[in-house]
Amino acid sequence: MPLNASAIFPSSDPEFICFPSRRSVVHSANGIVACTQPLAAEAGQRILRAGGNAADAAVAVAAALNMTEPSSTGIGGDMFCLFYNAKTKKVEAMNGSGRSSAIGSLKQMRKDLGLEAGENGAIPMTSVHAVTIPGAAAGWVDTVERFGSGNVSMEDILTPAIQLGKEGFPVSELSSTYWRASEQTIRNASPNFGEMLKTDPSAKDGKRAPRPGELMYNRTLANTFRLLAKEGKKGFYEGHVAEALAKVVQNLGGHITVEDMKNHAKTGTEPTEPISLRFNGQKIGAVQSEGLDGQPSQGASEHGVDIWEHPPNGQGIVALMALGILEELENTNRIRTFTEKDHNCAEYLHAVIEALRIAFTDAAWFVTDPSVVKVPTAEMISRSYLSERAKIFNPKKASTNLVHGSPAHNKSDTVYFATTDKYGNGCSFINSNFGGFGTCIIPKGCGFTLQNRGAGFSLQEGHPNVFAPSKRPYHTIIPAMLTNPDDGSLHTVYGVMGGFMQPQGHVQVLLNMLAFKYNPQAALDAPRICIGAGMPDAGNVFDTVYLEEGIGEDVAEELRKMGHDVEIVKGYKRGLFGRGQVIRCHIEEGRHVYSAGSDPRGDGGAFPV
DSSP states (O other): OOOOHHHHOSOSOSSTTOSOOOOOOEEESSEEEEESOHHHHHHHHHHHHTTOOHHHHHHHHHHHHHHHOTTTOOTTSEEEEEEEETTTTEEEEEEEOOOOOSSOOHHHHHHHTTOOTTOOOOOOTTSGGGOOOOOHHHHHHHHHHHHSOSSSOHHHHHHHHHHHHHHOEEOOHHHHHHHHHTHHHHHHHOTTGGGGSEEOTTSGGGEEOOOTTOEEOOHHHHHHHHHHHHHTTHHHHSHHHHHHHHHHHHHTTOOOOHHHHHHHHHHOSEEEOOEEEEEOGGGHHHHHHHOTTSSOOTTOOTTOEEEEEOOTTBSHHHHHHHHHHHHHHHHTTSSOOOOGGGTTOHHHHHHHHHHHHHHHHHHHHHOSOTTTSOOOHHHHTSHHHHHHHHTTOOTTSOOOSOOOOOGGGOOOOOEEEEEEETTSOEEEEEEEOSSTTTTOOOOTTTOOOOOOGGGGSBOSTTOTTBOOTTOOOOBOOOOEEEEOTTTOOEEEEEEEOSTTHHHHHHHHHHHHHHTSOOOHHHHHHSOOEEESOSSGGGSOTTSOEEEETTSOHHHHHHHHHTTOOEEEEOGGGGGGGOOEEEEEEEEETTEEEEEEEEOTTSSOEEEEO
16 A cells, blocks of 8 residues: 555654755756745746746746745735846836725724724734735736746746646645644634645545645635736736635725725836945955955955845845944944854854844834835935944943934835846845735635735834825835946845844845855855844844854853843744845856855755756
8 A cells, every 4th residue: 555645744853954954056057946945946947948037937936836835925915026137237126015905094903903092002913904905916917017028928927836726736844834833823714714725534624734745736726826817917906806805804804895906906016216235344345356266256346245125115124224234333343354263153143133133123113105104215224324323332232222213314124036047137036925824814715815914014103104094014025136336247136034034134144155255055054043033923023032053052152141132943943044045146158157045944945947
């Protein structure tokens, strides 16, 4: 009698994800897809081989990830992307985040949540009131229309994901782990829970979360994708999907309407100007120019790199601010230039922690929907302002009771994946439900869960990010890129997913690569730190400092002596530190050559074309 999947998985290893990665860097001259699911990567490879470009492939990956890893992402969530155009040598941005309903008010929201006058509170992650209009569907269509090659249709791009849902796919180990952990929440969220669980006559209600290696089908989601492929935005924001979405939300006490859905199709996705910071901290210009073997790195600049992030309402500005503060601290001799042997030493980690805390303090106040409230983005990343904020840093002691600055008055704010193509383009793409399966609420006959992005709103009167109708909240998902300052050429497409971990991951992975000379894979393998627990419902982001297994207890003790509350994280809990992807680029004999790494904390990898 043949074995079934449950006889094979989970394996008897004492702890999954407890060993250092032994992965090699992946190289290709025809493009690379780096993501958390191999089956999703294959979808992107198919599109690249069919003549599509990095943007086309990114949307194919996003859809396939919704099938294979719905615990992280989906069409019921939001997306952001950065696209590097090899012809123009410009980085462009797309904001695919959704807004709150046009009806309602802060007063109504507080009433719905049962908050008394003057009582502090937040929108719970599992509440229907955390649902905002899903922006991903419109974002996918607009990404292809604006950045795509024109060689493949939306139907071509979504076909791999449709086939996965219709024909079934074997579930990966981490995806199954998170699916099983959320099974009861999915059951509790809405009457349509069975659409996101595996059929099993022996299970409660005939449904359960899939185990590793088992086949999972999602034909209702496949049909949702077919509607989007055939009808464009109308297939999602009008008709069956829009009506089912509004109905389940309203039945649970929420306020999203069919009209809200239709309006998003018209106004939702927004071309935006990316924000950037030229960074040459830790003498990275000299490091790159010298090269790992003593030879100058091709295309490297003594001026460092230009770091590109998506602007608010995203939190990419946190990474830019933190890096700018670290450079200012080094320039004023308040921290030293660290050597390779200093990697993850207490002195270095203290500087990173404190720079991030200062940046988060400002972002937590100022980052919101810039179409509703002015966000002083340029001022927040100006050298004069960062110089002032850097003065807060104490090299011997952890900060307490930080207060945000006031840049407006100074004189002088998931799955991540990366794609590149043979034409030299790069796409840094992030798509998210926010927390896990989001609210876990499923519109009937649609096969996806609704995000809980609305939990990012403040309920404090007068706060820039306070809840209001037709407004986008503080957003955690952020894609990133690096370009070479001298000629604008593509340096790296990269990102790290995971709530408030994301800008922290951007800072650490960048410094791993450029200051400590780690290759793309090693830069992701290296143990990371996380201040707070990465998500807003798990404690204040400024509290505990989590150290990943691999950072020594001696380092932890030194940080404790500085006043940090430190905890070491092992095993599956290492998911707290996010899952990143890196694709670096150089030119050889007139061709683009890519070198990629993929996070060992995920199920995926970097896959060449």
